[in-house]
Amino acid sequence: VQILRPHFKSIPSSNPRHALASPSISSGSSVQIPSGYLEDRNNNAARRTFLTAVASQVDIQERERDRKTVKILKEIAFVGIPALGGVLIDPLMSLIDSACVGQISTLQLAALAPCTSIYQFCFFMFYFLPATTTNLVASNSFEYEGLSEKEVDKREEENQKVVSCAVLLAVVCGCVATSILLKFSDQLLSLAGCSSLSMMLHARRYLCIRSLAFPFVLVATVLQGASLGHQDSLTPLKIFGLAGLFNLIGDVVLTLQFGWGTTGAAVATLASQIFAGTYFVCRSIRKKEKGVGKTAVQLTWKGLPSKELLKSFAKMASSLILRSITAMSAYSLMTKVASTMGSLSLAAHQVTLQVWWLLSLLTEPTVAAAQSLVARDMKSKTW
Numbered sequence: 589v590q591i592l593r594p595h596f597k598s599i600p601s602s603n604p605r606h607a608l609a610s611p612s613i614s615s616g617s618s619v620q621i622p623s624g625y626l627e628d629r630n631n632n633a634a635r636r637t638f639l640t641a642v643a644s645q646v647d648i649q650e651r652e653r654d655r656k657t658v659k660i661l662k663e664i665a666f667v668g669i670p671a672l673g674g675v676l677i678d679p680l681m682s683l684i685d686s687a688c689v690g691q692i693s694t695l696q697l698a699a700l701a702p703c704t705s706i707y708q709f710c711f712f713m714f715y716f717l718p719a720t721t722t723n724l725v726a727s728n729s730f731e732y733e734g735l736s737e738k739e740v741d742k743r744e745e746e747n748q749k750v751v752s753c754a755v756l757l758a759v760v761c762g763c764v765a766t767s768i769l770l771k772f773s774d775q776l777l778s779l780a781g782c783s784s785l786s787m788m789l790h791a792r793r794y795l796c797i798r799s800l801a802f803p804f805v806l807v808a809t810v811l812q813g814a815s816l817g818h819q820d821s822l823t824p825l826k827i828f829g830l831a832g833l834f835n836l837i838g839d840v841v842l843t844l845q846f847g848w849g850t851t852g853a854a855v856a857t858l859a860s861q862i863f864a865g866t867y868f869v870c871r872s873i874r875k876k877e878k879g880v881g882k883t884a885v886q887l888t889w890k891g892l893p894s895k896e897l898l899k900s901f902a903k904m905a906s907s908l909i910l911r912s913i914t915a916m917s918a919y920s921l922m923t924k925v926a927s928t929m930g931s932l933s934l935a936a937h938q939v940t941l942q943v944w945w946l947l948s949l950l951t952e953p954t955v956a957a958a959q960s961l962v963a964r965d966m967k968s969k970t971w
Contacts, residue, residue, distance in 0.1 A: 663819070663961055668953035670821035675953060677828035679946040681835045681860065685853040686942050688843040690935070696849045698927075698934035699790035702780035704941070705916075705923040707798060710765050712912040714806055716905040717761070718813030719959070721754040724900060725817025725885060726964040747814075747885045751872075753893035754810040757901060762803025769799035780920060781927025781934065790850045797854035804865030811868045814885050816960050821953075827868055835860035 682704060690697040728743050728750070769776070773792050782788045812824040838856025842848045848855070872887035919941070926937035 667957040671953040698931040701938040720904040721813035752890040758806035794850040801861035831864035
């Protein structure tokens, strides 16, 4: 009775023998009431036949739910596990910078704190670019079964317009951010907590050098968002993994071997980020020539973005920019307060904050998987 309770409209609780007197199968069930059951409620054979049919239907439904659950978990793991490596590369690069510079001097390590605060603030201001790209590409996937060749070509064309628009916005926003960082570096560093002239010297070099890579960083994150939109997290993992390895070698050689300190760390990070952005662009342009899978979105120039696309990016920006400003203002204020306690406290704050950033992103792959899969299935109505 307890197992079959959901399949009956009402089950009296006083007498279990009467619980099966008036069965009514729930909607969507294919079980039929056996002939003669209602006429003769004492017909035990008919009752057993009916209960067996209902139990079989329940078992089929449960197995179907289990199958769908396993399929969803596999998709989340397929997208999320490789995305974990791609997400952790950037904080690992910053942590490597801090570790190598910390071997040189405490003052130079402390100088990284306001630079990191400013750079992270600018980066999260434009986080809406990859987020919007992922949503638009995922919701217009051409992987669904039953799509005609014409429909596939149409969706592929629309995705190419999305990626082209996103890359153009990334280049423009990146160049604007780089210009602002170069023009107002001293003012921004003073606002972030650089109090002494010696700290300002190291911080200015690091910030100005790293700011040159900002357009490449935004382009790489946009193309990563396009890859995640097609549930492809292996490509960003490979590219960012190579960039992280390149950055590690550069940090060890330039910072520790040559003794360049913050300048060496900035140059190593700049080179690795330019490599990642350039390689991502070249790979995206040549995807069709190399035949890198049907789900790849080729990067081609589709002209100036349409008003509809710009509205989609503006809608996402309006909700994410305010969140980014609020969150990053709190972290910037923490760095500002730490700078008033001396260079040693500021250096300790830099190390602690980098470790915290690394650990805080451990759950980000599930966010990326949900963002991609939910946007895909809501559009196709397969959820």
